[in-house]
Amino acid sequence: MEMTPSNLAMLCSAAHFLEMECDDDDGPAGTPNLKPQIEKFLDGIRFWTWSELLEALKLCQGLFSFKGYLEILDRIVDNLIERLASPGITSPNTCSSNRSSFQFSCATSSNNSWRNNCSGATWWFEHLLFLKIDLLDKVIRTMISYDFDHGVVSRFLFHYHNSSCLGAAQAEKMESTKVVIDLVLLLESRSISCKDLFNLNRSAVSLKMSRSCINKIESLIGPLLDQTTIDYLLLPSPHGKGQAYDVDFVLRLVHIFFFGGSFELTSNRLMRVAKMMDLFLVEVAPDPHLKPFEFEALITVLPDAARESHDQLYLAMDMYLKLSI
Incomplete structure (x- = not known):
């Protein structure tokens, strides 16, 4: 079977359950080791289109439960963030890389360039709404480590929260709210909209969140009181x-x-x-x-x-x- 971004998750799962990820001495006799082939396939990730990258990320969310494959998920997330942070990326078309120079341009970009580029780049918000809450946490922390503009990250988090709570069960709303609160706390306070914080507080209160969660939101609103x-x-x-x-x-x-x-x-x-x-x-x-x-x-x-x-x-x-x- 030819390995593609769309069947990557399936092959990882198959390799895990069929024990096709071990050295010959560790696994069942005669069982091939698929993991090196998967890792070699990922060497070409920079040539994937934006759609292929999103599809692979969406399908690979289940790899969180496979410790041996977390680095594969890491590589997909890192590549996605690098593309979003690359200068000149303003749409899915420009975010799809078919050039060998892509990695070079990302590696040589300064943090300030990434910040300036990201400040107006919000086209990808809708593209990442499929993220499950544990992967959202990973993606946001990676964005912060790449020095993404905190204002953009903040707006995405509130957009994600509003979307994820629509039609969701009480427990799902509470989990989404809790994770978003913890992630917003990682951002610079001046980059966060006071209006969004008050809306988040109203959601937390209506969901009867714990006092500690409410306190976290209030600790963010308090310093911005003069802006409300x-x-x-x-x-x-x-x-x-x-x-x-x-x-x-x-x-x-x-x-x-x-x-x-x-x-x-x-x-x-x-x-x-x-x-x-x-x-x-x-x-x-x-x-x-x-x-x-x-x-x-x-x-x-x-x-x-x-x-x-x-x-x-x-x-x-x-x-x-x-x-x-």
Whole structure:
């Protein structure tokens, strides 16, 4: 049988189950060793088309359970990432390599060139949605090791998460969310969309993910609090709490913003957060279920120096006191 990218996975599986991967002394008498032939076939991987590479990767996902074949999966993943990182790759057509110079161009490209190229290259997002969650983890970590633009990786992760959760069972959604959270934590915070993080948080909350998972997302949102808008803070209160909005969630984010990171807190950043918090106060002040100690925590969480004006603060206090009297 001729070896092709489309039957590579089948041959690997057959070699594993028929014990055709051992030296003559280790395997059954007269059994040929297919593994060297498979590895030799992979020497020509740089000449595969993009479609052939994707097909091989899709079919070889099952090799995760065969320890002896993980290096074959590694070679396919590495080649895919090299092509995406190669300068001038803007479509599947330009990503298919039939030139012997392909490896040379990848090897001599600087990390900055890869970053600049990847920053606008999102055409491949739909092509990799077939990845199972364990292979997604491997692909993303490989991308990071190749110094891929973190903004592109971040956008792909959220796109993958949204797609993988459509019509999925509860357990699958939870697994996808957990892995995506852990992978996003590997990225530079400034490369992550605040909107995407809030959406991820909403998904995690609705799925009743563990407190540790929620904490991880909040640790990413907190430092970006000055980039968000009031709409994202108006998260419905957990069932049984009574309040309209989740006040504890907002207080945790503000605490992380002030004390949870090594980033610089400039006066402009402080004022943006202060304005947003005052808007939040005005939103929650009319809530008859908001407890006095919670309202007090909201009005005292910011230092006075962060506010340019106290007008919104006084308005919120007036609204709350009128309801309480």
